[in-house]
Amino acid sequence: MEKETKKTKLRKLEGVVVSDKQTKTLVVNVESVKIHSKYHRRYKTSKRYSVHDEKEQYKEGDKVVFIECRPLSKNKSWRVLY
Numbered sequence: 001m002e003k004e005t006k007k008t009k010l011r012k013l014e015g016v017v018v019s020d021k022q023t024k025t026l027v028v029n030v031e032s033v034k035i036h037s038k039y040h041r042r043y044k045t046s047k048r049y050s051v052h053d054e055k056e057q058y059k060e061g062d063k064v065v066f067i068e069c070r071p072l073s074k075n076k077s078w079r080v081l082y
Contacts, residue, residue, distance in 0.1 A: 010068045012081070017062045018048065025076060026051045026058055028066065052079040 015030035031046045050073075051066045058064055064080055071077040 012067050014065045017060050020060050026053045049078050050076040
């Protein structure tokens with residue numbers, strides 16, 4: 001009997017690098033637009049993610065795309081794609 005493997009779709013996000021002061025870690029700010037449930041108005045929200053950057057090639061102000069991965073530390077479970 002073959003073992004079944006579940007293929008999960010990895011989340012992919014895009015944002016701007018806010019900080020590159022840590023070694024091999026970037027802090028990336030992701031902005032999104034949401035709609036209020038009662039008033040149906042659009043509003044902006046932003047969230048910061050700790051992202052793993054192995055080669056340390058991205059600097060503050062760069063636009064990056066990153067995906068979900070296994071937990072690399074307490075706060076870091078994302079890695080840079082490009």
